[in-house]
Amino acid sequence: MADKVTIADVARRAKVSRQTVSNVLNSPELVREETRQRVREAVKALGYRASQAARQMRTGRSRLIAVRVEPAQEDGINGSVFDRFLHGLTESAALAGYRVLLYTAGDHDAELATFDDLLGVYEPDAFVLTSTDYGDPRTAWLWGQRIPFVTFGRPWGAPPELAYPWVDVDGAAGTAMATRHLLDAGHRHIGFLGWPAGSGVGDDRRAGWARTLAAEGIDPAEFDHTTADGVPEGEAAAHALLDAARPVTALVCVSDSLALGALRTGRRIAVVGFDDTPVARAVGLASVSQPLAEAAAACVDLLARQLDGPGDGDGPPAQVLLEPALVRRLSA
Amino acid sequence: MADKVTIADVARRAKVSRQTVSNVLNSPELVREETRQRVREAVKALGYRASQAARQMRTGRSRLIAVRVEPAQEDGINGSVFDRFLHGLTESAALAGYRVLLYTAGDHDAELATFDDLLGVYEPDAFVLTSTDYGDPRTAWLWGQRIPFVTFGRPWGAPPELAYPWVDVDGAAGTAMATRHLLDAGHRHIGFLGWPAGSGVGDDRRAGWARTLAAEGIDPAEFDHTTADGVPEGEAAAHALLDAARPVTALVCVSDSLALGALRTGRRIAVVGFDDTPVARAVGLASVSQPLAEAAAACVDLLARQLDGPGDGDGPPAQVLLEPALVRRLSA
DNA sequence: TAGTCCGTCTTGAACGTTCAAATGGCGGAA
DNA sequence: TTCCGCCATTTGAACGTTCAAGACGGACTA
Structure with a gap:
């Protein structure tokens, strides 16, 4: 050696x-x-x-981007989404001369402590946050410390003075696309299996379906069904909409888990899921696919602009909203 | 700040x-x-x-463990396995005072180049390699450079002088367990859906099934079916075994993908998959579950022993073989 | 009494890089 | 001719830590 x-x-x-x-x-x-x-x-x-270490001593830059590995969901079907995002992120970061550093954290408070710890020891140049929710304390903390970061996910309900850069996929456009596709196939009673109101992502996806139906003069309210995520939950919810006074003939779902449940009813209905997870591919479930590699690239791009750009953080923080795509399969 | x-x-x-x-x-x-x-x-x-950077300058230790993010499989069903492993690895590493650094690489050659690059710039203290295959050039390279590493996966067919530490899950024990369970339920004609011979992992899993049947005086040869991985492939293979002269009444599968295919035949047979992926949980497929968090912890433990232990690399390199568990569900 | 050792703490140097300032050569303007 | 400014390059210092060696006092030994 x-x-x-x-x-x-x-x-x-x-x-x-x-x-x-x-x-x-x-x-x-x-x-x-x-x-x-x-x-x-x-x-x-x-x-x-x-040597990166020696360079860091002088310049104060570690060329490290910190990302949290999500604990596998209970359900786990959506795990692969993060997987693909992480892969894209690592690849894009490498091209920009950065490496991805992982960390874990139980809840938001633990994550803030980890921020502090990491910044003291490894001094990552930036953070990428995923799955942001309402009133997320992490963005405010990082913003307050002037630490560069990007979120994959819009700042749902964040105060407007937190004008940080983010990347997201237009979920409403995705469900609108799915709904439009089902309308074109002749369906009129198109249901929506969604999460309870209050989750930014879920509400956004519901909105795309609702506005597309409304544009056709169909009142969506009657076909909307709310439930927790999960395959059995999806099955039960689908039954409810199928056995209603005016039964649905097609379903747009907020997740592949729920869609999978709808398929398991065995009834002849068209179903579209969300996220195009491996399961969807495996069972022939049509699904809305997020461009995860692009999203990751956009995250790196926004960070690089902050880190390697000219002046210190000048220019408006950019936001990127990407279009998803509908993957048609047997189920629709 | x-x-x-x-x-x-x-x-x-x-x-x-x-x-x-x-x-x-x-x-x-x-x-x-x-x-x-x-x-x-x-x-x-x-x-x-x-400051880790300053410390590294003096000690030469980065307290970084490099891991490759696998590109999501074509099929993707197994993606979540790596996901869970990675999560466990990050957590265990943090407890031992290390952090996980990610990299990507197309093929083995690109990976060797990345090794060299990473070692020159970020100087990770060790590597964790996953999915080792026959004649894997990476282990020989790292061994030659005296870089500490562990593999998650046995050194299939590696020359015995490469006595490096590894961690693996006893796949044969897993399929044996599944087969035993099916025998206890009264099945005699228990088929195996496996990958073509030549993959260490696949051959190992087949062996557990075969020896358990043989111990009951049943010749396994007739019930063995080989195919590429994938849901449609599994469906076709299952049909073949079901329509044979002596049809099987139960199937042990080398992967959840193949098992899922077997379920889709709609025939009344017992099926057991492998890896306990989210899909299995979702559709009620019994499956052999790998203790991934434990495996990750064992990897970190073996590395820490090399890195933080006393003398330089003394003591025999340890190997850890973990027992999987059978998760029973509707399908078996 | 003098010498030795041990426990505790301090001092100077070094890791490899980049910043800031200094050097020296050369051409052009005064 | 002299001086200035510019270009290309060099020199010294600093980043924050740990290693190696040294200093000091007190106890134990000869």
Whole structure:
């Protein structure tokens, strides 16, 4: 195992000073073309790579982005969504010269403590927060400390002075798309299996379905059914809507779990789920698919703009809202 | 945002030298009890945390464990397995004073290049490799470079001189358990849906089923069916075994994907899958469950033993084989 | 009494990088 | 000719920690 190659080794070989090597790597325009070449050759010949730790000592930048690994959901069907997002994030971060550092935390308070701990020890340059909810204390905390961060998920109900950058997928557009598709297929009584009001994500998805039905002159209220997430819950809820006075012939669901439950009724109805999880693919369930790799790339992009951009945090914090896609399968 | 608290700040406040503070934190037995107290108070009062970057400069230890995020499988059903493992790993690592650093890589060659890159820049102390296969070049490379690592998965077919530490779950024990359960329920013609021979994991799982049947005087050969992974593949394979001269009445499957396919035949047979993925839970599929949190903890434990242990890598590299559990559900 | 050792604490140096300031050569303007 | 400014490069210092070595006092030993 070769000993560590330092910038001094490169300098010696290229017959220049340490600083010139550093300049070639960080501010090449300061160095004469000929010298640049010579240094670059020495770097390549020796296989030199700048030590991140040493660099961090001077610059205060760790080139680390911290992300929380979600505990697998009880239900777990949605686990793969985070999985794919994380994969995309790691890949995009690497391209931008960053690495992803993981942490876990039980609840929000524990997470704030972990923020503090991480910042003291590993000093990540930024955080990516997922699954934001109403009154999320994490965004306010980070904002207060001036720590760069992005959320994957809109700032549901956050005070407007917290104008931080976020990335999200337009859930309403997704359910609208699904509803439109079912209307085009001739359905009129299109139900919605959703979560209880109060979750930003759930309300957003319901809104897309409701407004699309309303635009056709159909009152959605009667076809709306609220339940906790889960396959059995979905099955029960679907039965309720199927056995109503005016039974539904199609269902748009807020999650694949609920949609899967609807399929298990065995009744001949069209069903569309949400998230295009592996289960959906496996059982032929149509579903709204989130562009997770793009979302991850957008997160990294927004962070890089804050971290590597010019002035300190100038320009308006950008927000990105991505369009989901409807994946048609046997079920619809 | 308070400026960074350094060891010198603590030293000043406790009226001792930098080194004494360092000793209180790293080798408390060298410091007099009274002084220790005083320093500890100062640490707490100032909220001091040792900077990992500075520490790394001196000690050469980054307290980082590198793990590759698997690209979501085509099928994706098994994605959540890695998810849960990763979560456990992050948690266990944190308890041992380490953090998990992610990377991605297309194929084995790209991964070797990434090893080199990471080691040059972030200098992780160790790697955790998942899904090892026959003739895996990664273990040999890391071993050659004397980089500490553990694999989650046995060294299938690796030369015996590569006696590195590993953690795995006894797949054969899992399928044996499943088979035994089906025998106890009165089944005799118990089929196996497996992957083509040549994958260590698949062959291992097949072996547990085969030896349990053989012990009952039943020749397994006739009930063995090999296919690629996937739900449709499982459905087709199950049909083949059901329509054979001596049809099976129960199936043990190498994966939940195949088991799900078997369920979709709609025939009345008992089915057991493998991995206890969310899908299994959702559709009531019995499945063999791997203790992933324990496996992750064991990985961290083996690494910590190498990294924080006494002498340099003395003692035999430990191996851990964990027992899976059978989760009974509607399907069996 | 002098020498040795041990327990406790301090001092100086080093890890590898980049920032800030200094150096030296060269061309052009006064 | 002299001086200034610019370009290319070098030098010294600093980031925060731990290692290695040293200093000091007191107890124990010869």
